[in-house]
Amino acid sequence: MSGVVQAAAALGYGFASAFVPFVNAEAYAVFAGQPGGSVVIAVVALSVGQTAGKLVLFETGRRGSGRLARRFARRNQSGRVAARTARWAERVRRWLSRRRTGLPTVLLAASVGVPPLALVSMAAGTAGLRHWEFAVACLLGRVVRFAVLALPAALA
Template identity: 45%
Template sequence: MLDQVWQALAATGYGVVSALVPIFNAEAYAAVAGAAGSWPTALVAVLGLALGQTTGKLIIYEAAGRGGKWWGQRFARGAEKERDGSKGRRWWDRAVVELARPRTATPLLVAAGVAGVPPLAMLALAAGVAGTNRVLFVAVCFAGRAVRFGLCAFGVGVWFD
């Protein structure tokens, strides 16, 4: 029991770090947990990673929500360097508009959480600026990440059992 508590804490911590520093790959962690451990161990890792990633993305969401003007100005400066309607600026504007509406925010966040397209880190920034409902963001982010890491852990685990 105590061993699983430590595993859950380690997976959660790794999930937070991987949400903030993309070089740390949470999918690889889940795949190794699925291949090396038992089903309960892999499930603990999956849920810990999902909780950690959600916490990390919530940090990004909150930072963007509090500094939304700064992010908007940063993207605007990048657009001015290229041209007024740059692709990055158009994407940002569209994401902020769509994430402001729960009807379109939910499928966007599900796609980002499960498939990683569009990148969840960028959507967390845009969702914070757009003022997406925090409870919706957390719930969809956790569920999407749990599905993604579950597929990584149990998909690999099936092949190596």
């Protein structure tokens, strides 16, 4: 497979995997590490594609945070549950809005997967984290994660 085709396939697969849970980017990274392909191109393109998809989730969280809050407020919740949910959401928003805690959380989610990157992406958008900071942390974490997964297959 040529480098351009491999990059395009990895980019598209990475973008799709940002939204569809059963489209597994990690499995693609392991497969891309097989002999006969360019591992570096596949890992970088897969990471860029997935970061682009997570930026869509980030922007969705940023633009839709007011609508989501109103929707939850309309639900018929007991006062106790609503208060607990509001306290938890405010803690998460404060945690992600600070650079010293928000960026490491995004980097950890992107490289290790805990907490889930999809949830962190949307929460970081509501918290007001900067686009470029989120994108850099997410891309760096994804490159590390996919490179670690592709490396054993590439060296075998």
